Amino acid sequence: MATPINDFVKAYSKSGTVRFHMPGHKGAEFHGLEPLDITEINGADYLYDADGIIGQSESQTAKAFGTAATLFCTEGSSLCIKTMLGLVKLSSKAQRPVILAPRNVHKAFIDACILLDLDVRWLYPQTPTTSICCADITPAQFEKALSEDGIDAVYVTSPDYLGNLADIRAISQICKAHSIPLLVDNAHGAYTAFLKDSLHPIALGADMCCDSAHKTLPCYTGTAYLHISQSANAAFAQDAKRVMSLFGSTSPSYLLLQSLDLCGDMLASGEFSKQLESAVSRVADCKQKLEKQGWQLCGSEPMKITVCAAKCGYDGKVLADMLRCGGIEPEYSDVQFVVLMAGVSNTQADFDRLAAVLGSIPIKPPIDSDLPPVLPTTRQMPIRQAALQKGVSVDDALGRICALSVTACQPSVPVVVSGELITQDVVKILKRYSIFSVNVL
Numbered sequence: 001m002a003t004p005i006n007d008f009v010k011a012y013s014k015s016g017t018v019r020f021h022m023p024g025h026k027g028a029e030f031h032g033l034e035p036l037d038i039t040e041i042n043g044a045d046y047l048y049d050a051d052g053i054i055g056q057s058e059s060q061t062a063k064a065f066g067t068a069a070t071l072f073c074t075e076g077s078s079l080c081i082k083t084m085l086g087l088v089k090l091s092s093k094a095q096r097p098v099i100l101a102p103r104n105v106h107k108a109f110i111d112a113c114i115l116l117d118l119d120v121r122w123l124y125p126q127t128p129t130t131s132i133c134c135a136d137i138t139p140a141q142f143e144k145a146l147s148e149d150g151i152d153a154v155y156v157t158s159p160d161y162l163g164n165l166a167d168i169r170a171i172s173q174i175c176k177a178h179s180i181p182l183l184v185d186n187a188h189g190a191y192t193a194f195l196k197d198s199l200h201p202i203a204l205g206a207d208m209c210c211d212s213a214h215k216t217l218p219c220y221t222g223t224a225y226l227h228i229s230q231s232a233n234a235a236f237a238q239d240a241k242r243v244m245s246l247f248g249s250t251s252p253s254y255l256l257l258q259s260l261d262l263c264g265d266m267l268a269s270g271e272f273s274k275q276l277e278s279a280v281s282r283v284a285d286c287k288q289k290l291e292k293q294g295w296q297l298c299g300s301e302p303m304k305i306t307v308c309a310a311k312c313g314y315d316g317k318v319l320a321d322m323l324r325c326g327g328i329e330p331e332y333s334d335v336q337f338v339v340l341m342a343g344v345s346n347t348q349a350d351f352d353r354l355a356a357v358l359g360s361i362p363i364k365p366p367i368d369s370d371l372p373p374v375l376p377t378t379r380q381m382p383i384r385q386a387a388l389q390k391g392v393s394v395d396d397a398l399g400r401i402c403a404l405s406v407t408a409c410q411p412s413v414p415v416v417v418s419g420e421l422i423t424q425d426v427v428k429i430l431k432r433y434s435i436f437s438v439n440v441l
């Protein structure tokens with residue numbers, strides 16, 4: 001167990017060395033963390049050519065996750081997603097590789113398609129959903145889609161924003177049988193590697209996945225991992241740093257690297273797994289209490305509590321405000337749901353407060369959230385070709401082709417993707433997510 005990045009930075013900050021290098025604060029305290037905020041000085045290694053302290057820390061973390069390689073990232077899963085897809089592009093012979101994906105992708109996926117000129121074959125649930133956040137696709141649907149030619153990779157978002165987990169084990173077996181790499185957006189599931197029975201995509205057979213360390217581990221915002229499995233195409237691990245640097249800043253934050261370094265030590269020591277075990281049981285107890293109070297919950301992710309607000313008589317936005325009045329800030333809300341994300345640092349008192357506040361709110365008859373189902377759209381042209389056009393009001397966009405994909409700030413799942421036709425239903429969903437302007441061709 002080791003914390004090489006922290007050790008180096010601490011020693012440097014105490015050394016009295018005169019800083020004639022970036023950053024401009026020179027280590028003088030202003031916000032408070034400046035003494036520990038350095039750049040790639042002598043001995044501090046390079047994120048994109050890591051063979052020193054960063055490389056050592058990454059190796060320790062890779063061991064903890066059981067991967068062939070784990071890359072630190074200081075620009076979130078957003079950068080890791082672009083990297084995974086960049087690696088697919090690099091390994092594919094196709095001019096415009098095609099990715100098979102359920103429709104509930106994060107916007108970083110669409111951004112990558114624009115930047116890399118990728119095409120997508122979307123999968124939609126057999127029973128249409130009214131939430132853009134989820135897409136319950138059966139393994140049989142993947143099998144059927146992969147029996148057709150022309151797919152270069154499969155990309156799955158799991159867990160989704162509402163806490164639904166895809167059957168990664170079954171999907172990975174299908175992908176392996178077709179020799180197609182499986183990429184997983186596991187932004188919400190870094191912690192799943194440390195459950196008693198791992199639910200982490202790499203353990204379940206994925207070739208690559210991204211984890212936002214900051215979402216579920218005790219890490220600073222912006223920290224993430226790109227994991228590559230032992231059984232993946234060896235070229236992925238070889239080329240990963242080069243491809244990540246294509247999209248990343250040349251000035252990675254050492255504060256974030258220190259955070260990843262400390263966390264890696266905690267993961268490797270088994271301390272996080274211990275804390276997680278207790279936290280999972282606190283969440284399970286709390287879910288049980290809420291269900292006894294009459295609240296309907298959904299999602300199977302062990303550390304997320306998703307309240308089906310509309311089914312219990314509330315617009316999720318209104319219910320979120322009621323929680324705020326009780327001193328609780330949720331992760332996300334929309335007309336149908338309120339999502340609460342728990343972490344190992346949430347105490348029993350936190351869960352007691354949640355149960356007390358929700359317990360004081362009467363359950364009412366379900367309300368109709370008036371959202372049309374998310375149905376297959378009409379694709380008129382490749383994503384990249386459509387992307388960079390002018391903005392108009394949503395009403396004027398009816399019948400036109402979407403240019404830049406449109407997402408609400410949260411959950412950042414696109415309602416309409418570049419190159420698709422904007423129908424009346426799309427206009428309705430955009431307005432429900434408070435989106436009033438859209439770029440069209």
Ligand SMILES: Cc1ncc(COP(=O)(O)O)c(C=O)c1O
Pocket residue numbers: 075076077078079106108157159160161185187188212222223224411412
């Ligand atoms: C499902 C999903 N994927 C990817 C991301 C991007 O992660 P990051 O914020 O770490 O860049 C998010 C962010 O919320 C997300 O919800």
